[in-house]
Amino acid sequence: MSAAIPTLDIRRFDTDRVNFVAELGAAYREWGFCGIRNHGIPQATIDAAYEAFKAFFSLPDDVKRAYNVPGSGGARGYTPFGIETAKDSRYPDLKEFWHVGREIPRDSKYAEVMPENLWPTEVAGFRDAAYGLYQALDQLGSRVLSALALHIDLPQDYFADKTNFGNSILRPIHYPPITAPDIPNVRAGAHEDINLITLLVGASAAGLEVLSRKGEWVPFTASEDTIVVNIGDMLQRLTNHVYPSTTHRVVNPPGEQARKPRYSTPFFLHPNPDFMIETLPQCISADNPNRYPTPISSHEYLLERLREIKLI
Template sequence: MTSSHPQVPTLSMADFDGQKGAFSDALGQAWRETGFVGVRDHGVDDAIIDRAYEVFREFFALPAEVKQRYQLPGKGGARGYTGFGVEQAKDHDVPDLKEFWHVGRELADADNPAPEILLPNVWPEEVPGFKEAALALYQALDGLGSRVLSALALDIGLPADWFADKTDFGNSILRPIHYPPIEQAVPGAVRAARHEDINLITLLIGSREQGLEILTRDGDWVPVSTLPGTIVVNVGDMLQRLTNRVYPSTTHRVVNPPGDAARRARYSIPFFLHPNPDFLIRTLPQCVEREGEDHFPGPITSHEYLLERLREIKLI
C-alpha cells in the first residue's frame, strides 16, 4: 500500500479476493477516518480513460450555443449538458465556475424499471465517438464501484453481495466536468464550493491540475493529488445516512489555483454511484448499535433524497 497524502491512503484492488480481510479492513478504516481512499490496480484501462477525456474535451470546446442545445429544460441536469455557472453549492452565495455533462445508465425501454427517473441519454452529434467512449467508461467505473461496495459490505458485517440487487438499476451518473480558465476573479466564486456528494460512493478520475481539497476531521483543508493510475473513491451522503455516520461523508472543494495555473482549464470525471431509485435508505441495525443511537430515524427512498438535494444546489 502507498499513499498520495498521509491523510488519504491508496489501496490495491489486487489485494481484494472477495473475502473479508486486509483489504476490506483497510478500506473501512480509511473511510471511517477520512471518507476518501485511492485505489490502484483497478482494472479500468488507461485507453478507455484517455479516449473519454478526448471526446469530453472536444465537446466542451464547442461554441456555447451548440452546447446549449443539449441542456434539457425541466430535467434538473439529469442528462446532457449543464451550463457554466448553473450549479450552486448548498449554503453558498454564488454558482460554481464549471460546466458539465451527465451520462446515465443506458437501458432499453423494455428493461427500464423506472422510465420516468432513469431517463434516456442524449448524445452530441458534433463529437464522433462520444457515446461509445462515455459508455465504455461508465460501464468500467460501474463495475469497479460494485467491487468496492462488496468490500465495504464485508467490512460492516454484511454479505459480499448485499449491494448487488440494490444498485443494479441505480441512477448512477458519469459527470465529465470542465472548469474553464479563470480570466477574471468573481468575488466569492470558486471552481467547486465546499460540499458533500449526494450518492453512495463517488469514483473520481482526477484532474492533472491542482485544486481538489478535503476537510479533515480536525478542520484542516488538505490538498489531494491523484497519482497516475489511481482512482479516488469517497463516501457520499446516502452511504453516511445508511451507515449512521459510521462512514462519514467528507466535505471537499475545488479551489482556484494561484498564478498561471488559474488560466489553465481543469477537467475531471467523477462517477456518482447511486442505489436503485426505490431503494429505502434505512439505517442499518448494526450501525445503530455501533453508534449508540439512530441519527437518521426517518427512512427515505434514494430518489426522494436525490430530489431534496438537487433542490438545495439549484438544479431543480
C-alpha cells in the same frame, strides 16, 4: 492514521481480502476518502473519454446549449456554466458539465425517473467512449461496495441487487480558465456528494481538497493511475455515519495555473430509485443511536438534494 489520505491496491481484495477490507474500512471511517490504484480500467479507455469530453466542451456555446434540457435538473445532457451552486454558497461554481446515465429498457419501471441519454452528434465516438467509461467505473464501484459491505458485517453481495439499476451518473466537468482577478467564486464550493460512493477519474490535476476531522483542508492530488473514491450522503445515512460523507471542494489554483482549464470526471454511484435508505441495524449501537428513524427512498432523497444545489 497519518495525515495523508490513504491509497490502496484493490488487487488485494482478491489476494489479501481480510487485511484489505480492514484497511479500506479504516480509511473511510477516518477520511470518507481513499485512493484506489491498480483498478484495471485501461488508460486508453480513460484517455479516449477525456478526448471526447474536451472536444464537446470546445464546441460553440449555442451548440452545447442545444443539449440542455430545461426543468430536468440536468439529469441528462448539458448543464451550462454558472448553474450549480454548493449548498449554502452565495456564488455558483465555475464549471459546466455533461451527464450520462444508465442505459435501461424504455419499458423499465424506472424509465419515468431515468430518462434516455442525449449524445452530441458533433463529436465522433462520444457515446462509445463515455458509456465505456461509465460501465468500467460502475463495475469498479461495485467491487468497492463489496469490500465496504464486508467491513460492516454485511454479505459481500449486499449492494448487488440494490444498485443493478442504480440511477448512477457519469459527469464530465470542464472548469474554464480563470481570467478575472479576485473572483469570489471557486471551481467547486465546499460540499458533500449525494450518492452512495463517488469515483473520480482524472484527479491528477491539483485543486481537490478534503476537510479533515480536525477542520483542516487537506489537498488530495492522486497519481495518474489512481481513482479517488469517496463516501456520499446516502451511504453515510444508510450506515448511521459509520462511513462519513466528507466535505470537499475544488479550489482555484494560484497564478498562471488559474489560466489553464481543468477537466475531471466523477462517477456518482446511486442505488436503484426505489431503494429505501433505512439505517442498517449493524450500524446502530448505544454509542451510535439511530440518527434517521424515518426511511426515505433514494429517488426522493435525490430530489431533495438537487433542489438544495439549485439544479431543480
